[in-house]
Amino acid sequence: MQERGLEFIQKRVFEHMGAGEGKGLQSANEFLRPAGAYPLTNVGDKARLHVAYSMEGWGLQSVLTTLLLQDRELQRAIEFNGARGRDAFEKAFKKAVIARGRAGYPEEWSRLTQTQVDEVVNAAGALPDYANSLNAKKSLAIIKRELADWNVLDKGFYTIADFGSAAGNTSMPVLKGLTPKERKKVRFVAVDTMARGLERYRSRFEEAGLSEKQIITVNADFSSVGKAKELEGVLFNHVVSGAALHHDPNPVEIFGEIYKKMAPGAFISTWDWCHPAWRAENLVVAPAKSAVSADGRFYTLGRKTVEAQRGHAFISPGKTLGVFGRAPSEVEAAKEIFAFWPGLLRIPEVKPNLIKELDASLRSGRSFNFNEYAKGWVGRVPTHPKTGAVEPSPNWWLEAHPSPETRANDFIKAGFGKVDVRLILPSKIKVQGNELPPSSLLTHFMFRKPLVETG
Numbered sequence: 001m002q003e004r005g006l007e008f009i010q011k012r013v014f015e016h017m018g019a020g021e022g023k024g025l026q027s028a029n030e031f032l033r034p035a036g037a038y039p040l041t042n043v044g045d046k047a048r049l050h051v052a053y054s055m056e057g058w059g060l061q062s063v064l065t066t067l068l069l070q071d072r073e074l075q076r077a078i079e080f081n082g083a084r085g086r087d088a089f090e091k092a093f094k095k096a097v098i099a100r101g102r103a104g105y106p107e108e109w110s111r112l113t114q115t116q117v118d119e120v121v122n123a124a125g126a127l128p129d130y131a132n133s134l135n136a137k138k139s140l141a142i143i144k145r146e147l148a149d150w151n152v153l154d155k156g157f158y159t160i161a162d163f164g165s166a167a168g169n170t171s172m173p174v175l176k177g178l179t180p181k182e183r184k185k186v187r188f189v190a191v192d193t194m195a196r197g198l199e200r201y202r203s204r205f206e207e208a209g210l211s212e213k214q215i216i217t218v219n220a221d222f223s224s225v226g227k228a229k230e231l232e233g234v235l236f237n238h239v240v241s242g243a244a245l246h247h248d249p250n251p252v253e254i255f256g257e258i259y260k261k262m263a264p265g266a267f268i269s270t271w272d273w274c275h276p277a278w279r280a281e282n283l284v285v286a287p288a289k290s291a292v293s294a295d296g297r298f299y300t301l302g303r304k305t306v307e308a309q310r311g312h313a314f315i316s317p318g319k320t321l322g323v324f325g326r327a328p329s330e331v332e333a334a335k336e337i338f339a340f341w342p343g344l345l346r347i348p349e350v351k352p353n354l355i356k357e358l359d360a361s362l363r364s365g366r367s368f369n370f371n372e373y374a375k376g377w378v379g380r381v382p383t384h385p386k387t388g389a390v391e392p393s394p395n396w397w398l399e400a401h402p403s404p405e406t407r408a409n410d411f412i413k414a415g416f417g418k419v420d421v422r423l424i425l426p427s428k429i430k431v432q433g434n435e436l437p438p439s440s441l442l443t444h445f446m447f448r449k450p451l452v453e454t455g
């Protein structure tokens with residue numbers, strides 16, 4: 001038999017992972033996305049999780065490697081190529097996990113009805129609205145300073161990019177904060193995979209007075225922005241993004257692509273849903289005063305370092321890691337995100353029990369497994385919160401929500417310098433007379449591309 005090379009290893013790994021031709025290895029598919037009745041239909045594929053968590057915390061590395069190596073031809077090819085073979089396998093495996101995870105997001109969107117797409121495109125709610133306006137305020141403080149002596153004839157438009165723009169809820173408050181004189185100097189770039197959002201974006205920004213050449217819409221996945229024809233020769237002077245960057249399992253790569261398109265010294269001002277709850281399938285509270293690693297795989301207390309069991313991760317009973325200023329604990333953040341799901345799944349009646357049992361587990365030192373717990377909800381009938389109609393929820397859980405510290409690390413790995421990382425709603429804030437509840441889930445990140453690159 002002819003011995004096979006590195007290309008074969010890569011191709012076979014992609015095929016088995018369902019990221020190449022064909023449907024993928026059945027056992028791998030069953031592990032990554034087990035079948036089940038509603039609401040288990042809404043458990044997202046495990047490959048969609050952040051790679052910093054999925055490989056160890058969710059066991060992808062160990063479980064899938066074992067499953068894939070049951071293929072004797074693949075195993076033989078790896079052995080035949082020695083160290084290079086093993087290296088090719090590891091690299092191909094990580095790439096295939098990311099490719100599969102990446103494809104999971106458009107798959108989720110493609111299942112939405114037209115009404116649901118419109119809901120995403122026009123999404124507004126007190127919490128995201130507040131986060132978008134705060135993000136814009138922080139951006140405007142920088143943009144206005146930079147626009148003061150900006151000459152369009154010399155430098156062209158000052159370009160502001162919005163990643164995952166939908167219809168523009170994140171960058172519209174930036175435009176609204178500019179004076180008529182400042183508005184003449186700017187150009188907006190909207191990047192999104194959903195064409196419908198981009199159409200609305202263009203019409204809204206034109207209605208607000210911008211000319212056609214001051215708006216560039218790019219219908220592309222974040223990961224392919226470097227190849228977008230519309231952006232040839234375009235450099236971003238400022239970047240914003242709201243609630244969008246958690247839709248990719250490997251944000252370091254996305255941030256690297258954005259970085260390449262940014263002018264030296266440009267700022268990136270973003271907010272996102274962040275929490276430590278998807279660090280592993282099983283969460284355990286670390287001891288008081290211990291220091292938990294960003295991926296939750298370890299904690300250190302005094303001289304002792306403790307590693308989490310396979311499929312487990314620690315969450316800290318202390319302040320949420322990676323943020324400046326006031327912040328609740330990681331345990332509170334995990335509880336808050338889990339408590340969202342009964343409502344999102346349209347079975348709010350299960351919430352009180354979930355909170356009671358979650359609390360009991362975490363307090364007693366037992367681990368908590370949300371996927372396992374949700375199995376007890378099979379048979380519940382989802383009803384639309386407004387119409388009362390029996391209708392399953394369009395939302396999938398398991399996405400690449402990072403903890404603030406993981407997100408900050410991703411920016412730093414891509415080359416950015418940290419300016420500020422802060423929770424958006426650590427306390428109750430009044431908006432138009434209504435009090436918003438405090439939330440541990442919305443984090444604002446301000447990073448900067450260095451003026452001069454070193455190394």
Ligand SMILES: C[S@@+](CC[C@H](N)C(=O)[O-])C[C@H]1O[C@@H](n2cnc3c(N)ncnc32)[C@H](O)[C@@H]1O
Pocket residue numbers: 105120121123128132163164165166167168169170191192193194197220221222223241242243244247248
């Ligand atoms: C929750 S919406 C947020 C929209 C807007 N920024 C806001 O705050 O209202 C997320 C948007 O990101 C887009 N998106 C998600 N993943 C993407 C990807 N990988 N590439 C491009 N766009 C993506 C979605 O299509 C969606 O319009």
